[in-house]
Amino acid sequence: MFIDLNSDLGESFGRYTLGCDEQVVPLVTSVNVACGFHAGDPVVMKKTVQLAKEHKTSIGVHPGFDDLQGFGRRNMHLSYEELQACVLYQIGALDAFCKAEGVNLAHVKPHGAMYNMACKDKNMAKAICEAISQYNQQLIMLAQESGELYRSAKEMGLRTAAEVFADRAYEEDGTLVSRTKPGAMITDPEEAINRVIRMITEGKVRSITGRDISVKADSVCVHGDGAKALEFIQKIRSTCKEKGIEIVSLSAFI
Numbered sequence: 001m002f003i004d005l006n007s008d009l010g011e012s013f014g015r016y017t018l019g020c021d022e023q024v025v026p027l028v029t030s031v032n033v034a035c036g037f038h039a040g041d042p043v044v045m046k047k048t049v050q051l052a053k054e055h056k057t058s059i060g061v062h063p064g065f066d067d068l069q070g071f072g073r074r075n076m077h078l079s080y081e082e083l084q085a086c087v088l089y090q091i092g093a094l095d096a097f098c099k100a101e102g103v104n105l106a107h108v109k110p111h112g113a114m115y116n117m118a119c120k121d122k123n124m125a126k127a128i129c130e131a132i133s134q135y136n137q138q139l140i141m142l143a144q145e146s147g148e149l150y151r152s153a154k155e156m157g158l159r160t161a162a163e164v165f166a167d168r169a170y171e172e173d174g175t176l177v178s179r180t181k182p183g184a185m186i187t188d189p190e191e192a193i194n195r196v197i198r199m200i201t202e203g204k205v206r207s208i209t210g211r212d213i214s215v216k217a218d219s220v221c222v223h224g225d226g227a228k229a230l231e232f233i234q235k236i237r238s239t240c241k242e243k244g245i246e247i248v249s250l251s252a253f254i
Contacts, residue, residue, distance in 0.1 A: 003200055004161070004219035004250045005236060006030040006142065007229065008062055008111065010048035011039035020230055025051050027233045029249040030058040030219065032109045032142075035090035038064030038072025049097040058249035059098060060142065063090035063128075064111035072112040073179065080127045083114075087131035091139075106251050107140035107161065108132050110149065119147030119175060129156045140250050145216040146174030161254050162216035164199045166192045166232055167223055169208045174215065177208050189228060193235045196220055200245060219250060 009025065010033040011018045018039065025031060025048075033048050034040030040048075052059045064072030066086065078086065087110070095105045110118060110128060118124040125148035132139050133156050141153035145162040153160045167186045169177040177184040186192045199205050199217045207213050222232045240247055 001200065001245045002248050002253045003217060003240065003245055004029050004058075005233065005247050006032055006060070006109070006163070006219050006221050007233065008032045008034070008109075008221070008223055010034045010044050010062070012044050013039060013041050013068070021048060021051060023230050024233060025057050026055045027230075027237060028057060028222075029247055030060055030107065030142075032060045032062035032107075032111075033094055034062050034064065034111070035093050037066045037086070037090060038068065038070075038111050045094060046097050046100075049094070049101050049103065053101050053103050058106045058251060059094075059103060060107035060109055060140075061091045061094045061105065062109055062111045063087045063114065065114050067113075072114065075113045075117060080123060083124060083127040084131045087128050088135060091131065091135050095135075105136070105139065106249070107142050109142035109163070115143070115149070116176060118149045119144055122148045122152065125149045125152035126156075129153050129158060132158060140254055142219060142250070144174060144176075159254055161218040161250050163219045163221055164196070164205070164215050164217040165221050165223075166196050166236060167221075167228075170205055170213060170215075172207045172209055172211055172213060174213055181208075183208055187228065189231055189235050192232050193239050196236055197239060197243060197245075200240075201243070218254065 065076045129152045140159040143149035
């Protein structure tokens with residue numbers, strides 16, 4: 001049994017440091033790198049790519065809305081053309097640093113509000129997938145299986161990987177509980193790891209309403225800006241090893 005472990009990183013900006021990238025990168029198999037729109041800047045992008053290269057960690061684009069102040073977590077309503085260009089721009093920006101370091105770009109995972117909106121909005125999902133398809137059809141779309149992003153990527157013939165979340169609660173329809181609602185974040189490490197193992201081995205997770213729902217897990221996400229991100233990742237790794245679950249990058253099995 002295989003699983004990828006991913007984290008959203010490269011989210012520092014200028015003199016402001018967010019997350020613990022240097023400790024997290026060696027422990028995960030994929031990093032989703034912010035591209036300067038919701039977080040990050042050119043220097044941070046370069047350093048994050050170099051750090052991932054050093055630890056042989058797979059690199060993915062983490063495109064978000066152009067909303068630094070809101071950290072990309074506020075809904076924005078762009079036209080199809082604007083959204084497609086927004087994503088294409090960010091893919092190209094990160095790939096420049098990858099090419100300079102002699103490493104390959106592996107996947108795309110939209111960030112925050114863009115991710116959540118596109119999981120429900122077919123038109124948005126198609127715009128994002130079109131940007132990926134136009135740039136490089138070998139890039140993997142990392143998204144929840146229950147959402148439009150995953151379905152649109154499949155329809156366009158893109159490689160797809162299904163993502164689950166260690167530190168987020170689920171609605172009954174498989175979408176993530178809004179961060180504005182109580183209980184949206186999973187903060188207890190034991191609860192998080194128990195949920196993760198069940199999602200991997202059983203394909204089930206308990207929704208916020210108490211009902212079991214089906215999920216597909218190719219990759220587990222732990223948000224890099226979470227207060228217990230490092231602890232969660234360490235526990236996931238050790239427990240997966242105990243359960244005989246091998247942690248490998250997406251490209252090894254997708």
